[in-house]
Amino acid sequence: MGAMLRRLILALSRSRAAGHVAENVPGVRGFSRRFVAGVRCDDVAEAVRRLNAQGFEATVSCLGEDVRSEREVEASLAEFAAFFAAVREGTLRSHLSVKLSQLGLAFDEALAARSLDRVLCEAADAGTFVRIDMEDSRYTDATLRVFREARSRHDNVGIVIQAYLRRSTADIEALAAEGAPVRLVKGAYREPEDVAFEDKREVDAAFVRLAETYLARMAAGGRLAVATHDVRMVRAALQSARRLGVKRDRFEFQMLYGIRGDLQRALRDRGYTVRVYVPYGTHWYPYLMRRLAERPANLWFFLRGALRR
Numbered sequence: 001m002g003a004m005l006r007r008l009i010l011a012l013s014r015s016r017a018a019g020h021v022a023e024n025v026p027g028v029r030g031f032s033r034r035f036v037a038g039v040r041c042d043d044v045a046e047a048v049r050r051l052n053a054q055g056f057e058a059t060v061s062c063l064g065e066d067v068r069s070e071r072e073v074e075a076s077l078a079e080f081a082a083f084f085a086a087v088r089e090g091t092l093r094s095h096l097s098v099k100l101s102q103l104g105l106a107f108d109e110a111l112a113a114r115s116l117d118r119v120l121c122e123a124a125d126a127g128t129f130v131r132i133d134m135e136d137s138r139y140t141d142a143t144l145r146v147f148r149e150a151r152s153r154h155d156n157v158g159i160v161i162q163a164y165l166r167r168s169t170a171d172i173e174a175l176a177a178e179g180a181p182v183r184l185v186k187g188a189y190r191e192p193e194d195v196a197f198e199d200k201r202e203v204d205a206a207f208v209r210l211a212e213t214y215l216a217r218m219a220a221g222g223r224l225a226v227a228t229h230d231v232r233m234v235r236a237a238l239q240s241a242r243r244l245g246v247k248r249d250r251f252e253f254q255m256l257y258g259i260r261g262d263l264q265r266a267l268r269d270r271g272y273t274v275r276v277y278v279p280y281g282t283h284w285y286p287y288l289m290r291r292l293a294e295r296p297a298n299l300w301f302f303l304r305g306a307l308r309r
């Protein structure tokens with residue numbers, strides 16, 4: 001039942017029509033604010049300022065994905081430029097997280113690569129770092145290709161590895177040897193069984209194994225972001241780091257805005273770097289649906305919002 005519901009929610013997350021309806025229902029919009037900092041760049045700057053003052057780092061995501069025209073890519077670039085301006089002016093401590101499909105990867109890989117190059121130059125001017133989010137498995141090879149090409153010219157860029165993908169052991173071994181900064185996540189998309197583990201225990205075991213592999217093999221420049229709200233994954237990563245003698249400045253924890261604030265504070269209080277992923281923007285629907293799929297208990301609050309329209 002849980003797995004079926006999850007699959008249904010993830011299928012709905014890819015419907016543009018459902019997204020258009022949901023984004024315009026006031027009650028649902030209200031509910032989205034639990035996970036999304038707002039719709040404007042000013043909203044996210046304010047949220048980051050608050051987090052920084054509480055001792056958290058941030059990585060901001062301007063929501064939007066599956067862009068289908070060059071004009072939409074230009075709009076993404078303008079949004080990123082506004083964020084970098086806010087970083088410079090407001091002295092915010094924040095990275096940027098981008099999806100290559102926001103830069104046109106779905107229809108023109110060369111355009112995505114050129115656009116990423118622009119983003120990384122602007123990020124360097126603002127003194128900050130860009131993390132390339134990992135999307136569904138249709139994009140894995142192309143995302144890694146564009147990342148590696150960008151990394152040959154820029155050192156302010158990192159990538160994401162999804163523990164649920166069967167291929168990830170080979171990918172993380174190679175990235176660790178290259179000293180590429182990696183964010184490790186469980187994986188949030190709907191994938192076929194031959195591509196990804198379906199059983200949660202297998203995904204969890206892979207996460208623990210991949211964190212250990214990266215920490216044991218990372219070359220100079222490498223840094224691991226352990227991105228999870230699962231306290232068992234956090235403990236396992238800490239044990240690996242301790243066993244392998246990895247210093248605290250070579251890894252950090254990352255969690256999503258609005259999720260497990262208690263765990264975020266506990267790790268911060270123990271002196272670990274905790275970076276909060278802060279999304280904002282008008283196209284929050286697919287992001288919100290992936291958060292619902294992770295925790296269908298949230299569905300009740302979502303439906304209550306929808307019925308209140």
Ligand SMILES: Cc1cc2nc3c(=O)[nH]c(=O)nc-3n(C[C@H](O)[C@H](O)[C@H](O)COP(=O)(O)OP(=O)(O)OC[C@H]3O[C@@H](n4cnc5c(N)ncnc54)[C@H](O)[C@@H]3O)c2cc1C
Binds near residue numbers: 230292295
């Ligand atoms: C910083 C960050 C960046 C990410 N980037 C990517 C990416 O680029 N690509 C990608 O595929 N995925 C990404 N993800 C999502 C990730 O793949 C998982 O889907 C998500 O983190 C849930 O898995 P979990 O590790 O928290 O463990 P789970 O086993 O799903 O959850 C563990 C516990 O966390 C809490 N929790 C988890 N999710 C929720 C929720 N939605 N609402 C309330 N409580 C919750 C619950 O207490 C739950 O018991 C990212 C996650 C983080 C934290």
